[in-house]
Amino acid sequence: MITTFFSIALNLISCSPRADSVQPEDTIEVYTISGTRITAGIDSNSTLKSVAPFPIGAAINPRLLSSIPLYKETLQREYNSVSSENCFKMNQIQPKAGGFYWKDTDALVNFAKESNMRVHGHTLIYYKSLPEWVTSFQGDSLAWENLMKTHIQTVVGRYKGVVTSWDVVNEAFEDDGTLRRSVWYEKLGADYIARCFQYAHQADPRALLFYNENVVGKPKKLTAVLALVNNLKKRGIAIHGIGVQMHININTSEEALTTDVRQFVNTGLLVHISELDIRMNPTYSTNFTLTNALQTRHALKYKNVAKLYRSVVPKSQQFGITNWNVGDADSWLRKTSPCEDYPLLFSDNYSRKPAYYGFIQGLTN
Template identity: 50%
Template sequence: MKRIIYAIVVLLLVSSCKKGSKPGGTTVPVIPASDTSLQKMLPFKFGGAVNINLLRTNTKYADVAKHEYNSITAENAMKFGALHPQENTYNWTDADYLVNFAQTNGAKRVHGHTLIWHQSLPSWVTNYSGDSAAFENIMKTHIQTVVTRFKGKVTSWDVVNEAFEDSGVLRNSIWRQKLGDDYIARCFQYANQADPDAILFYNDYGHEYSSAKRTAITNMITDFKNRGIPIHGTGMQFHMTVTQSDANISTAINAAAATGLKVHIAELDIRLNNDKVQGLTFTTAMATQQAAKYGYVVKTFNAIPAAQKYGITTWNVGDADSWVPGWLGAPDWPLPFDAVYKRKPAYYSIINAVK
């Protein structure tokens, strides 16, 4: 009897949410059957960047990762500071847990994030007083130790993360200060030496709002291809506001695809409270606006050549897990699952966008 009642409820929901338009032209998401999942319904990989502690301790969180995703990224567990806290010490516990979780729950793809970044560095690196050759050895040894550890288990890597400023100039990070402008190319070479089968990405934010940064990244990719530097993909973070224009989103995705490399929307979230309004509450209108923006991102991504669609990854799982409210200092709801891991309109919009 319970199954019959549940089936009736699902049918009523579907019939009441058929795709159409509200006044003002806003599309209402269709609600698919209850047994759908993102990994089943999308023609490309879809995943989340996960918190290992929540993966271990929060059953609902882990269930979403198991049921919905076929690609997993470590939110923090594979960053330099987490993996390599002391010069001669590596801590593999959390990263190994993630890889084992992926292997035992449907052989999910693991995307490694990130080998070299100007943040999340341990003090032994930032305070290192050796010469450039010694610093080069730190970079090379870290990259190759990590990539070798996960060879055959981690399919792809964000080799270098956020090396450009919004202005398009190279960020004056500790890596650039110690090793010069071409350190990025050597990072890719070192990673490729450690695992020739790994798919190597350059990852950055701002593609959707900074033409200067986008052009700088494209020029770097062109230079690498001309020099035979092994780069296979571009990662677009897409931490964006719901008011970001569709035109800018299209320009960013199509520019990335024009490089001929694989494209990964690698850290997607769509925030609603960019004005940092304290006490703001999540409304149906906000949910609908967010759903439309998620749908546009997915539809535009899905239109690029199939061989270049590496996938879409949201930055964490549910709204309560997101970095955005802490960064804003105000409430926000940037992800397709709510604070208790229920599917939001954005979830259904993602699925409808590929139909």
């Protein structure tokens, strides 16, 4: 791979481990890869939402909206869809039995409304992020069924007609394709997933309902998810789309990504790249050094993901692509790993990185 850098700003990036990259006003002729300019045809006024032929989203933390002005400004400038990163999860929205906490979810929804953005709710039922009152709940199967139904219908009902779509169930399968032995499975049996979709549909018949899963590089899990959604369709249970999480890295096989996405397209459902981030440090090295070459590979991977989605998913099935938060400092990867990483499109101070320009070219060319 031959890489040539044009921007002085980019040459400075490798001088500090957590440096900020190209500012919006800087030159956008950033670099070439094998003779092709990553930013060819992009003018300085382009934004993600202005060039994308489908919604471009970010999973967000509503508390950052009020505390970091650049976070809010970047979202409003670049995105036309938002997902809830954590605030709709059960431990945050119902921390006590029957005690719903709406402050953060209301803030997210109100921000989206003011900013003319679509809202995607993540997630109603999940094996993790459960409050203590659920994990210690004592009751028979009917009591558990009522707990699950009441939670789903209270949350969906509050935002009926406002939240466009929901990840109804998240990560119900193990990597080997078996159903995860979550508390929901243990208490309610394998068909709890179908009933979750039924309860959500009853609460808001117009909402688009998704199953969300991390299947990249997990063929047995992929097969199980396909079997699940096709079974729900066959039974006439409302399911409208599949969320493909896509927490990947710069070494992830694009052939494998293409194969996975094609199989989801074959279901006829909407396809949402729902949680996109790309690790630059896939080996979790504690001696990681940010280099121009790594940023080039990162930008090319973002470009190819966007291009794959545009070329493989028919327009009628394109629900959109959602980045899993905005700036590198906000990423869950920074919070859960001790190693350095720069997985997103924007730097710590929300300036545009080479990955941004790679992604924006993938959205347009």
